Amino acid sequence: MPTKTCPACRGGLMEAPIGARVLACMNCGGVWMDGKAYEKVAPHIDADVDLAALAASGAERARDLANSCPECAAVLVRATRSGITLDVCKSHGVWIDRGELQRIASRAGGDAESARKTTPPPPVQSPQGKEDLKKTVSASVALEGALDLIRLFF
Numbered sequence: 001m002p003t004k005t006c007p008a009c010r011g012g013l014m015e016a017p018i019g020a021r022v023l024a025c026m027n028c029g030g031v032w033m034d035g036k037a038y039e040k041v042a043p044h045i046d047a048d049v050d051l052a053a054l055a056a057s058g059a060e061r062a063r064d065l066a067n068s069c070p071e072c073a074a075v076l077v078r079a080t081r082s083g084i085t086l087d088v089c090k091s092h093g094v095w096i097d098r099g100e101l102q103r104i105a106s107r108a109g110g111d112a113e114s115a116r117k118t119t120p121p122p123p124v125q126s127p128q129g130k131e132d133l134k135k136t137v138s139a140s141v142a143l144e145g146a147l148d149l150i151r152l153f154f
Helices: 035-045 051-056 098-107 112-118 130-151
Strands: 012-015 022-025 031-034 077-081 084-089 093-096
Touching (some): 035 098, 051 093
Antiparallel strands (some): 012 022
């Protein structure tokens, strides 16, 4: 059951079963990471580990164009490090779009296929009807893709 709303597409965010505060979007495949989880990704993009410093170096965007923090709804600050775009809440974490996460994983020498082989996917609940089945399959594909990439860092 989704607990938060995706900053990018407004879909549901699900807690990733990896032992860190990471939320993966069931719709677009992006991920929200708290500061501790982000610390594992930052070295791969030469980025500040401190969220406040990273946010201070970014550019604020108009509210209607910006993503919002899923924790506090504050406008996220856009920062770019080593060609990777991050949306940052100085208090809560970092949003990374699926495409950006793939680029980071590639730089880290990661292979999503090997991550999939070593970690079993989370269970998917049975849908109620045909439309629910389509939604569940679509969400499962996006979520599993994001989880494959996240597992490379944990």
